[in-house]
Amino acid sequence: MSLQYLLLLISVALAACTSTSVAANNDAVTDNFKELVAFAGITFQGSKAELASRYRYSSQIVSEQKLNRTLYQSILASPPQHIEITPSILDKDDGYKYAMTMLIGNEVVSVEESVINNQRVFPWLVKLSAQLVIFDIASSQLVASKSLPILSCTDTPHQYPTSEQIKQRVYNMLLDNGCGKGVGLVNLFTEALRNIPAPTKASLTQFAVSDVIVEPAALPFLPEEFKQNNLQVMKRYIAHMLTKAISDGQSVAIQPYTADMSVLTMQSRFSGGEQTYNLNLPKPFYKVNFRLRGFKKMAHDVKQHGASYYYAVFSNLSVVKDSVRGEQLLFSQPLKYASIEVEPASQNTVDEWENFDKKLQVLTVALSTSLHNKNSNFFKMQGFSRAQQREVLEQLEQVEGAYTACAL
C-alpha cells in the first residue's frame, strides 16, 4: 500500500469521525448542564462564640434536632430545577466550587409587659430571618443570595413565657408551622432553592463591605450581646446586612465581610487543592465603608392613650475603588433614615433596640436601592441642597458604573 493511499484512507476516516463528533457535541449545548452544588446545611452568620448569645434557640434546635437532615430530605422531595445538590464532599481538583447554605442572620426574641383591661399581659415576639446563599469557594464570593421572607410571630399570654415555650415556637418557625400558619423556614428555603437560577461565574472584580465603624454615640442603644468582642458582633451584623442588601438589590459579585462560621462550613464541604479552609479573602476591587454615627428617638405626638416617636438612625457611607493605581473615592455622604413608631400607654416596657434595629435594616437596604432613585422618599429624606444633590448624583453615577462592572 502506498503512503499516499494510506494518507487518503486516514483523512477520510478522520473527516467522518470529526463531523460525527461535532454534530453530537453541538447537541450537547443544551440546558441540561446542571452545576453540582455542595449542601452545607443550616449555618449562622457570625463566629462560633456568638452562637449561644445571638442564636440561642435556633442554634440549639438545629444541632439537637438534626435539622440539616430534615432540610436535605425536604430538598430531595422538591429538588431544585437548575442546579443539583449533593450532600457529599466535593473535590476541588475535579472543578467543583459551589456550596449552598440556609444562612440564618438574625434571631430576635423580645418579651414586654403591658396592662390590657386591667390585666397584666406579656406580649412576646420571635423573629427569624434567613437567606439562601450560594458561595463560590474558589474565589470566595457570594454568587447568589436570596432573602427568605422574615418570619415574625407574636403572642400575648398572661404569664411570662418560659424558655421551653419560646424554644418550641422557634422550632415551629424553623420547621413548618410558624405562627400556626403551616409555613417554616425549611419549606420557604426549599421553595426558593427550587427556582434559584444556576450560579453565574464569579466576576473578576467584586464588592466587599470593607470597614464598619460604630461611633460612641450609638453605644447606649445597643444590646449587650452586640457589644461583645470590642463591638465586632455589631460590626459583623451591619456588614452582613449591607452585603446581603447589595447582593439582593444589585446582583453583583460580593465577598463576605469575614470568613465567618458560615463560610468555613461551606469551605469544609470540599476536599482537594492545597487547603480546605481559606480564611484569607481576596482583596476587593470596590470597598464599601459604613460608619454608624448614632441613633435618636424624638417625640412626634404625645396623647393620653399613647405616644408616637421618630426613631432615627444616622450613618455615613463611602465607596472606594481600590485598583493597582491606588484608591479612588467614588462616593461619600452622610445618610439617615427615620420613621414613626407608636407606643400605647398600656405598654409598660418598650424594646427601643427593636425599633432602632428596624430602621437600621431599612437604611442598609435603601443604600443600594432607593438611594439610586432621586424621587424616592428615602432620597428626599436626606434633605440635600441643590448643590449637594448634584454632587450626590454624580457620585451615584460612579457607584452605578461599579455595580455594572461587577454584575453577575
Next chain:
Amino acid sequence: MRALINRLMVALVFSVLFTNAYAASVRIEGFTEHTQQSAFTQQDKEHQVRVALYRAITNYYQQHNQRLLTQLKQKVPEEVMIKNVLKLVGEYDVQQEIGDDNTLITEVIALFDSTGFHTKMSNLIANDTPSTVVLVEFISPSDDTLKPIASLLDVSLKAQLSRNPSVNVAVDYQELQMLTGGAFNFLQVRDEFNSNGSISPAGLNIAAKAKAGFSDAFSVVAYHQLKYDGVDDMLGVAHQVKVRSQVNVYNANTGELVASEALNNELGTGDSIQQAAQNGLNRAARKLSEKLIGIF
C-alpha cells in the same frame, strides 16, 4: 515528504486520542474575547467556542498539572487541539455576547474526561522502551482508630502507574532481593520507614537498575498519612478519612530526585472506616499518578 509524514503522525495521534467516550469528568471553564471589523458569522462563533474550550482545558492543567500542560503544548499543535477539542469534552454550556466594540465574548463551562485524557497523553508520550519503576508505598495511620485496619488496606499506586504503557512497575520484592543479591531487602526498608518515617532510596535504586537492564530505571517512594476525621456531621451517614500523600521519584542510575509531588487534602468517605480509608487512598493514588505523567 517529511512534513507530510509529521502531519500524518499528528493525525494518527488524534485518532487514538479522541476515540474513547468520556468517563470520569471534571468541570472546566474558559473564555475568549475576539474583536473583528466584520460581522460575526456562525463559523466565527463556533470557532470561538472551540478556542474557549481549548483554553478551559489549558486553564485546568495550568492549575493542576503544569508538567502535563508542557507536554501537551510540545506534542500537540494548538490549532490541532482547537480543531478537535469538541471530541474531548462531554456536555458543555456556552454563553456568547457581542459587546459595543464588536467584541465577541464567549464563555464556556464543560465536563472534561481528565482521567481518560491522562491515559491517552501517556500513550502519546510513551517512550519506545518502557521504563522500569521499583515502587514502595507506605501507609501510616496517625490515630488509634485507623491502626487496626491499616493492614487491611490496599495501596493502589501500582495499578494506577501501570496504566501508563511506558512504565513497567516492579513490586515483586522477593525477586528484587534475589536480583540484587540482598542489597535490596523490603523488610529492612519497611523497618527503616517505621523507625524514621522515611527511607533512603539507595537500595531501591540498585533494585531498579538490576531489574531494568538497559532501559531507564526509576525508584518511586510513596507515603500516605491517614487521619480519621469522624462521621460527616452534616448528614451523619459517612465516615471520613483524610489522606496526605507524598511521592518521590529518583533516577536510579544517577540517584537524582527527579520529582516530588504532594497531596495535602484528600478525603475518603464511606459507610465504614475501612471503606473511607480505601477510597481516600485510591483517590490519592489516581491523582499522584496523573501528576507523574511525562516523567517516565
